[in-house]
Amino acid sequence: MTRQRPFLVEALTILALVAAPFVLPHLGFSPATINRILIWGLVGIGFDLLFGYTGLLSFGQSAFFGSGGMFAAYLLTQTSFTNTIAALFLGTAFAGVIGYVIGLIALRRTGIYFAMITVAIAEVFFFVEFNPLSQYTGGENGLPGVPPPNLPLGFTTLEFTSNLQMYAFFAFWYFVGLVIALRIVRSPFGLVMRAIRENPLRAQALGHNVRSYKLVVFVIAAMYAGFGGGLLGMMQGFMPPDAFMFATSGEIVMQTAIGGAGTLFGPLLGAIVWLYLSDFFQTVLNLGATWRLILGIVFVLLVCFLRRGLAGAISDLYGKLRHRRQVASPVGAAPAAVAAAPAARADMGGDAAVAIKTTTGKTGPILKATGLTKRYGGLLANSDIDFTVDHGEIRGIIGPNGAGKSTFFKMLTCEVEPTAGRIIFDGKDITEMNVTDACQMGLTKSYQINQLFERLTVRQNLTIAALGELRGKFKLDLFRNLNKVPKLNRLVEQTATLVNLTARLDAPVSELAYGEKRRLEIGLALATSPSLLLLDEPLAGMSPQERVETVALLKSIARGRTLVIIDHDMDSLFELVGKVTVLQEGSLLVEGTPEEIKSNPKVQEAYLGGVYEEVA
Numbered sequence: 037m038t039r040q041r042p043f044l045v046e047a048l049t050i051l052a053l054v055a056a057p058f059v060l061p062h063l064g065f066s067p068a069t070i071n072r073i074l075i076w077g078l079v080g081i082g083f084d085l086l087f088g089y090t091g092l093l094s095f096g097q098s099a100f101f102g103s104g105g106m107f108a109a110y111l112l113t114q115t116s117f118t119n120t121i122a123a124l125f126l127g128t129a130f131a132g133v134i135g136y137v138i139g140l141i142a143l144r145r146t147g148i149y150f151a152m153i154t155v156a157i158a159e160v161f162f163f164v165e166f167n168p169l170s171q172y173t174g175g176e177n178g179l180p181g182v183p184p185p186n187l188p189l190g191f192t193t194l195e196f197t198s199n200l201q202m203y204a205f206f207a208f209w210y211f212v213g214l215v216i217a218l219r220i221v222r223s224p225f226g227l228v229m230r231a232i233r234e235n236p237l238r239a240q241a242l243g244h245n246v247r248s249y250k251l252v253v254f255v256i257a258a259m260y261a262g263f264g265g266g267l268l269g270m271m272q273g274f275m276p277p278d279a280f281m282f283a284t285s286g287e288i289v290m291q292t293a294i295g296g297a298g299t300l301f302g303p304l305l306g307a308i309v310w311l312y313l314s315d316f317f318q319t320v321l322n323l324g325a326t327w328r329l330i331l332g333i334v335f336v337l338l339v340c341f342l343r344r345g346l347a348g349a350i351s352d353l354y355g356k357l358r359h360r361r362q363v364a365s366p367v368g369a370a371p372a373a374v375a376a377a378p379a380a381r382a383d384m385g386g387d388a389a390v391a392i393k394t395t396t397g398k399t400g401p402i403l404k405a406t407g408l409t410k411r412y413g414g415l416l417a418n419s420d421i422d423f424t425v426d427h428g429e430i431r432g433i434i435g436p437n438g439a440g441k442s443t444f445f446k447m448l449t450c451e452v453e454p455t456a457g458r459i460i461f462d463g464k465d466i467t468e469m470n471v472t473d474a475c476q477m478g479l480t481k482s483y484q485i486n487q488l489f490e491r492l493t494v495r496q497n498l499t500i501a502a503l504g505e506l507r508g509k510f511k512l513d514l515f516r517n518l519n520k521v522p523k524l525n526r527l528v529e530q531t532a533t534l535v536n537l538t539a540r541l542d543a544p545v546s547e548l549a550y551g552e553k554r555r556l557e558i559g560l561a562l563a564t565s566p567s568l569l570l571l572d573e574p575l576a577g578m579s580p581q582e583r584v585e586t587v588a589l590l591k592s593i594a595r596g597r598t599l600v601i602i603d604h605d606m607d608s609l610f611e612l613v614g615k616v617t618v619l620q621e622g623s624l625l626v627e628g629t630p631e632e633i634k635s636n637p638k639v640q641e642a643y644l645g646g647v648y649e650e651v652a
């Protein structure tokens with residue numbers, strides 16, 4: 037895994053939080069603005085987990101911000117409740133419950149539809165706060181009289197009444213919120229979140245229950261928002277109804293975009309810029325309503341020119357400086373790289389048999405499909421196919437373009453539901469199963485067109501696949517250290533060795549050559565330790581040299597495994613497989629050994645059209 041300096045980020049954050057109330061006032065920040073920045077920064081951490089790390093753009097945070105804040109304020113102003121910290125946590129829990137219910141609805145859709153549902157939800161909450169629930173929320177008056185935070189210690193009660201005391205209280209909770217979020221993003225759960233952001237369909241196909249992961253992150257983000265809402269009420273001594281306004285959600289989104297999504301610190305930096313400028317334009321320059329126009333222009337400029345936001349720009353600059361320093365002192369850099377290799381080998385522990393499963397010595401069919409049919413409207417992509425694969429078999433599937441090969445694979449891996457027919461895998465009927473459960477059972481495929489996690493490294497890609505195998509389809513291991521998952525490193529490194537990517541483990545996928553990406557595509561499927569692996573055109577798009585290398589690789593992968601391979605490169609395929617199935621126009625034409633297929637007149641006529649004779 038990547039080398040990290042433990043607690044460096046946390047230590048720097050503490051330093052910055054301690055220095056801020058003494059430094060920022062000299063730069064023109066009022067104490068109230070500084071406190072407000074912390075609240076927005078904290079709410080933004082939750083939003084960043086949702087948007088920056090999991091790729092879910094929600095405009096509904098105002099609903100949770102308002103609900104959590106109102107709940108805490110209601111307890112403290114309308115009941116005999118006096119414990120502010122308990123009220124904050126109850127407000128947070130309330131926001132979490134609401135987040136759970138809304139998440140169940142909103143997460144039924146993805147992309148723009150998900151975002152639009154969250155907009156609608158924010159509006160519904162705004163309406164509900166002002167109308168049916170106004171007797172509890174104070175309607176347009178909000179709830180006045182919220183006490184400042186206090187901490188009962190038994191013998192005395194600490195009161196946080198002055199701006200600086202409140203700052204200390206907010207900074208403490210900001211830090212706690214940050215540490216929790218850092219633990220989450222460094223956990224196996226956090227890596228699956230990034231997988232979902234990059235390629236949710238592949239994450240699903242690698243055995244992760246994407247919907248459950250999304251729901252948990254949605255609830256976490258709602259809880260951060262609810263906690264922030266509670267803090268706002270205490271800071272202002274009044275819970276304002278405009279917490280529920282859509283503008284609240286909009287500001288969280290904009291501040292995160294300015295500061296940099298997927299960084300955790302981005303929302304705080306964005307809040308610093310946003311709140312400072314809005315104060316400056318309104319109170320120092322007295323721009324009247326024009327401040328919104330100018331702030332809008334500043335927002336557009338920042339987002340256009342700093343694509344990864346302020347935090348992204350700072351991290352890019354730091355990366356460049358580090359790179360320059362390494363180039364300037366190559367002697368110092370080399371030993372580190374060299375040292376990494378033995379460490380990796382040591383991690384393999386010389387125990388190559390442990391992680392990736394091979395065949396179990398079973399005999400007989402591992403997969404049996406009968407009458408498999410897929411209809412797309414009027415088009416019959418697959419028609420009444422009977423197909424059996426035995427344990428330990430290496431099967432090839434060929435057929436002209438459009439013969440229905442990929443559709444057939446999609447049905448076998450439960451990516452698409454057959455129109456008719458049944459699929460029995462390892463003795464179990466999986467016809468109506470989903471792709472995640474099929475993968476968990478040990479049936480998966482590599483894709484004809486690469487489906488990788490592009491912005492992550494090779495190691496992270498393989499880790500995502502291996503996590504599905506080692507943790508099951510869902511695990512709430514939010515605070516577990518990714519480096520401490522048993523067998524994980526070994527499984528990742530064994531897979532990298534199998535697909536010849538050991539030297540590229542820490543390279544971002546976007547920097548790989550095409551052939552390397554194709555090998556990683558196979559590696560992702562392999563890292564799930566499938567008992568039956570389907571490879572959809574593994575040689576597609578490769579140069580002749582890459583094909584030769586990949587065929588050699590596939591031969592070594594094939595040892596002790598059960599594989600079905602689709603490919604158009606018949607010479608290579610016939611070298612690899614023991615038996616070939618030929619599809620034509622969606623139907624099974626013939627099955628046989630490569631020699632039988634080569635000489636079969638039906639195949640010659642219907643599929644090869646004599647071409648293979650020429651090649652042979």
Ligand SMILES: Nc1ncnc2c1ncn2[C@@H]1O[C@H](COP(=O)(O)OP(=O)(O)OP(=O)(O)O)[C@@H](O)[C@H]1O
Binds near residue numbers: 438439
């Ligand atoms: N989602 C879909 N909706 C409608 N038609 C589809 C869909 N997927 C595939 N088809 C059609 O089904 C037929 C079989 O497609 P499929 O991709 O399975 O063929 P193939 O043998 O894998 O082709 P190739 O070798 O070019 O990849 C084609 O006519 C294709 O256009």
